[in-house]
Amino acid sequence: MPFSRIYYLYLSPNRAYIRKLKNVLGFVPGNIKLYKMAFRHKSVAKTIKDGVKNSNERLEFLGDAVLGSVVAELLFKLYPYKDEGFLTELRSKIVSRVNLNQLSRKLGLNEFIEYDARMISYPNKQSSLLGDAFEAVIGAVYMDKGYAFTREFLLNRIIKPHVDIHMLEVTETNFKSRLIEWCQHFGKEIQFVQVANPPGDSSKLFHVEVVIDGETCGFGKDFNKKSAEKLAAEKACELLKIFEVEEFSR
Amino acid sequence: MPFSRIYYLYLSPNRAYIRKLKNVLGFVPGNIKLYKMAFRHKSVAKTIKDGVKNSNERLEFLGDAVLGSVVAELLFKLYPYKDEGFLTELRSKIVSRVNLNQLSRKLGLNEFIEYDARMISYPNKQSSLLGDAFEAVIGAVYMDKGYAFTREFLLNRIIKPHVDIHMLEVTETNFKSRLIEWCQHFGKEIQFVQVANPPGDSSKLFHVEVVIDGETCGFGKDFNKKSAEKLAAEKACELLKIFEVEEFSR
Structure with missing residues (x-):
């Protein structure tokens, strides 16, 4: 076991948080600040500089893009004889707020999210709080571990066990x-x-x-x-x- | 010089095409079929199976996603104190059809594009032919060489020399x-x-x-x-x- 891993899991002042996060993500996070930021809704964020808040919105922007790319490649390879209209539609079902909210709940990300209950009406089904945090976590994993790792993480830890692509394919979102x-x-x-x-x-x-x-x-x-x-x-x-x-x- | 490189540049039946492409892209392409597909507009594509054509549209879907991800990371790091609204807007300027059409022309991709002149009115400024091919080429590079290579290619060969991000930042697309x-x-x-x-x-x-x-x-x-x-x-x-x-x- 490398020293950094021992430190994170047993010595770091954040060790309880890191262990809990490891149980959810399946790996030991490196830069814990990124993950804390990924779970911070803007309702509890502080302004850090020039009016920009340390909320998860920037990481969500990044994670959304990385997720889009990983899912695009997956579908491109999975459906060699489908046109780009099909691929686009299927991807938008996979990365829809409804689906990402559900994924977030399944993974247990809801236990990590920080938000101000007076400002937003969560939990309610119209909230995108969970899905937004999901994307922000993808952004954090990307910044922490790079593209190849994030791709494997998404494919093996998230999509294969939790997303039924073939069902989404036939389900008409009416x-x-x-x-x-x-x-x-x-x-x-x-x-x-x-x-x-x-x-x-x-x-x-x-x-x-x-x-x-x-x-x-x-x-x-x-x-x-x-x-x-x-x-x-x-x-x-x-x-x-x-x-x-x-x-x-x- | 590895044998595959010697083969592609000097022995392959496609050697003239490969050399010309190398001059534009800056590297020796591996799977030449991917690049040929990236330059094939649907007006000259043939149906390969189940109504799907061997045009560049599927690669365009993939390349669009990869480009979005690379540009998202670039902006995320380049502007640590800007909010996601700023990042989103600047990215859409960079990946706009106008900008991608221009990039395509600058790189000389227009010389490679195959299309049926009776079916589409190119060249005209409203056509997205060039920008679409640009994205499809990104998709081809990704399938050929992977994410890390494509990222380096985009950043060092395309964005740094050809895209003035700070100018785009201040230019209001009115x-x-x-x-x-x-x-x-x-x-x-x-x-x-x-x-x-x-x-x-x-x-x-x-x-x-x-x-x-x-x-x-x-x-x-x-x-x-x-x-x-x-x-x-x-x-x-x-x-x-x-x-x-x-x-x-x-």
Whole structure:
């Protein structure tokens, strides 16, 4: 056992925290400050310089990018005969807030997150607190251990045991029905309106807007009208932060 | 000189192509098929299986992700006291179609691209042909040589010599004036309309739509009204494929 490992696990003033983190991540973290930052929601962060806070938002930016790259490669190799539209859609299901929130809970990251309960209404299903922390942890692992390690960690510790890609592949995330259900629940009027091509666009794309109580909440375009509606519904779900359907379903 | 290198440069039936490519990329490519695919626009691609074509679109998906990750790390380290909003905005300037098209031209990738001139109107400034091929080449390098190599290649061969990050930082990509100018040029009526919050959203965000000739072409929201307009204009520029202002400027 190398000395640094002995130090971290048995001698460091942070040893209790490091051991607990090791149980979750499966490896001994090196730079513990990175992980502490990854779990710090902006509601409890302090300003460090020039108005920038020591919250997890910067690490989330980095982790989001690294995760996107690792998942892109995985899907590229896993589906050699699928086009980039398929790959893009499947990746966005894998890295969706809903999925990352669930992963975060499964791994037990929720026990590490620091946040100010007076400022944010967590736990609730519309919160992205868990998924954000998940991405920030990926950023921390990357800064701590590099790309190759993070890639292995994601593939072997997270994706293989916890993500059922083939199920996600066949599961249609039905944004349209999710949105319609939400509108029914809250007594909102919803319309999918096909609009003319924008000026300068002579393509045969369908342009569809989702209009809820008279306001445009989403827009989509595709060569297929149903797909354009789906895209518009997805945008509206994003805008209105309608992540999970169970919360308001009858 | 290792034998594989001698073979590729002097003996392979592809040696002329490989040498030319080496001059552009700065290294001897390994799997030449990947690079040929990276330069193949879908207009000249053949269907290989299950309707999937051997075009550069899949590699573009992969390269886009790898580029995003490398640039994210670069900015994360280069700007330790900037928040994630700044990092996100600067990254999107660096990986914008305009910038990638320019990089592609600077590197001379245009000489390699295969496309069907009857099907796409290239060269024109609204085409994303060059930038798409640039991303696909990144994907090819990644598949050929791995992440560490691709990262070094991007940082030392592409970004350091060709991308002026600090200039991009201060250059305001003024989507609003670009869009207004475009509308004037084509005699379109443009309005920025502030709309009420969507149902369920009680935040103090400003919601702004760009309406061109009566049709919503973009939407933005921000705590600052000007920023919401800027975001809406950016979306509209994206939708209408208004990449560069010179083309229609007076």
